[in-house]
Amino acid sequence: MSLKHWALVGGAVACLGAQSALSAPWVNPGDAKARHELQKRVDRGDASLTTSTWPIMWPAINASSKVANADSSGSGAPLGVRLSRLKANDFANGSRGVVRVSGASAPRLVQGFEPAVQNDGELTLGYELQQGHWAFGVNVTGVADPEDDESFRLDGSYLAGTLGNLVIGVGAIDRWWGPGWQSSLILSNNARPVPSVWVNRKTDAEPETSWLKWIGPWNFTAFVGQLEKERAVSEPALIGMRFTMRPVEGLDIGLSRTIMFAGEGRPNNGSALWDALTGRDNSQDGGDNDPGNQLGSIDLRYGFAFGDQTVGLYAQMMGEDEAGSFPGKKSWLFGLDWTTSLFGSDQQWFAEYVNTLADDFLGDSLPNISYEHFNYRTGYRYYGRNMAASVDGDAIATTLGVYHFLPQGMTFSASLTYAELNRDGVSRAVRPNPEVNYVIPALGQELLLADFGVKTPLPAGELSLNVQVADDRIELVGGKLDRVAASATWQYQF
Template sequence: MIKRYSVIACAVAMTFSNSITAEPWIDSKDIYLRQSIEQLVSYGVIKHPVTSYPIMWQGIANDLTDVNLSKLPKEAEFALNHVRHALRFAQKSVRSGIKLKANSKPNEQQAFGERYQEQAALQGYSMMMGERVTAKVSVQVSNDANSGKKIAYDDSYLAVIFGNWVMSGEKINHWWGPANENALMLSNNASPMKALRLTRLNSDYFGPNLLSFIGNWQFTALLGEQKHNKQTPSSNKFFGARFSTSPFQGLELGYSQTAQFDANNQDHDFADFNNVLIGKNKFKNDSIINEYNQLVSLDAKYSSQLFGQSMAVYGELAGDKQNSMLPEHRNYTVGIEHYFGQADYLVKSYLEYTNTQQQCGDNTQPYHCGYQHPYFADGYQHHSQNIGASIAENAKSMTLASQYHQTNGIAAYAKLRFIEQDQATNNPLAKNQKRYQIELGYQQGVFNGLWQVSAQFGKQESDLNPKSDRISALRTSWEYRF
């Protein structure tokens, strides 16, 4: 079905003869561009929702044209110049690039940012943009990828503008919510699904004054296909929708819903999916099991100035959806951020805590209410990778991190992370497992390209293995754009 949608999107695109002048969105890979955008939100420069990646450029571009430089403090100058530079690059009508990756060990837990989930990879991509249509073709050849794919087309898409909406056939990652480490609904952790997506282009508020309290708002909906591992070659359809709004300066609220349906081992068709949209579950075991594995989340982030410092607090509450529009059997993420900058650098630091310790069913057959499910053998995964929180089910995680970026492109980050797996998990090898990690990253320009390197060190211990296992990994990439 997804292939048919892509063909339809291509046919529609061919009806437009004009070219677009800018890439429509900001992807979910650049942690340093994200921190610049977030600091500008805290100063009231950017007034549009920015917790739904990909973020559409149009609203942000409009905000940048309205900046009053005389009222902008020195601390935000770097962030403003950085985002403006990224916008100018996004306005190139044609561009291409190559990327090389080498990793001593594929990354099994992916936070927001560049993905390193293969041992080695060579990627080539090319993008062409016009007035109403943009297309990107990306091909990656990998060795020992977590997804099991040797050749992948991740980051490829075809997007068409219809008025204030963008329809795209794509294979890209999404990051829903304000979290830095563990987005509970959709994250960078898994390789992207093939999907058809509809997104609002400009998140400005248009409508009657009676509803103007909503503020600038964004809506996106996608229909994709989840693939599972080679041992159980199955698939199911995946639906996701997110609404986010910024009712007043610095505050952003979000509501997300996802659902898995039409699995190979189910006898329900697309017509039954109407029950997902209207909130009815009239099936044989609806008192025990949400047959479509519907998940919902509420999230909020508030950014402002406190004692002359740029600060933000955020949280996400997620769970399964059975009897109302609100999450049940709740997981949550909470965090606090601090930003400090000058004309030539910006530093972001954050502390984030995530808890996914939930259990449904009885003591003989327990399962996680959202990330495991009796009707979906591989759970909330794509190619055996978690599509929500990277720590998966029945775990809790604490991360303290700081990242630094300066004018010449040199940047670095450091993370301290603790993860504990709870006894409630069904995997006996993971019971009472504890992981302590230190992660360091650095980037700078090399040979007219961008070189990035990161290292991770830590130890792992569990009840089944009282002795600590030492873990280390070194990852590097080089990207050249032309």
């Protein structure tokens, strides 16, 4: 879309302010402590809402009747109140400012729900305002020696308003679709956020119609965005849709779909869009009439109380282009997460397996399919990074991770990952911009990575430190990554 398009959309969103109230914005993906707190209470039955689609709206958290009327944790405060206390960025006066300085010794390939710093140096100045019926945020970032050749960014900026139980917005915000802690097979915050127009439900209220009440709490989100210019097909649109429901207490079900559509030299009329939405003529065999590059996924998570703690079992299946109603050429993710309270503190644990080599888990493997496409030859990537699993396609990875939350506000994290990258040793992606570091494994490689992090409040702001150590340098299509990557972030909010 042109800048004129974005301006018109932004004006339309601002006009929604007169319709209803937006009491607060959302909990962004990447906040492991907030996710632990929310997911644990939901698994214990203190709240009833879906927790596998991020960002999660504050009104959805606060509107849960179980949260408002009962809190078995004994804290004496509703969940929404306690969650807001987890972060120094609670909007006590309706607005806030932020200064963030970060840097990394080297970029990294593998990352999870909490993304890592990827550039030599970044300086961000931000301001957010919530005024009853609308929310606005602008984040201006300058980057030294950027990995993607973009030294000026507006990532994290947005304008949003409400219309009944809908939130309509425009901007570039991070998303995470699925129950995984280390990976999402369809959409994650591994890449930079795609500028888009979006709509989602403000709360997860159950259907009022009696014959639909079996769905339970549910949510829906959809967006239309635009990818970058320097691609094999320049400036294609990215369409995303996700529906989640909770038909049984403890069970979250998610259905997701993304479509890469149009772009320079590709069909962009209504007929082509209809073909893309209905899955007509999809294949991986080539052909100019294929309407787009499409992914579909199904995910499940069942969480339950285990004494004073909680346990969750989850899975996600992603399929590439396939004619018909069900995705084919499948990738898989399986995981187990659980909580403990040891040494006077809380812990969040997870063990996760992901396989992005198409059909490898239950059949004959099909390399160079997952996250690739014969027309959109830069693949399912944005500014050099996969928009879903950080290990990219044709990979297997197993991760064991833990977060340790101290009462004083400090967080320690650690994870160990064994990965088999690019198992057939071939890279199919077209890389048109030589200034972008395409984080795509070049060779078949086995790898062991250890990741350690600490986040601590300071008298002025918050400091985050992280280091990742690999047993070998990772071979990317543009060169080798260092075995050790260290990063630091200082953030001050006012």
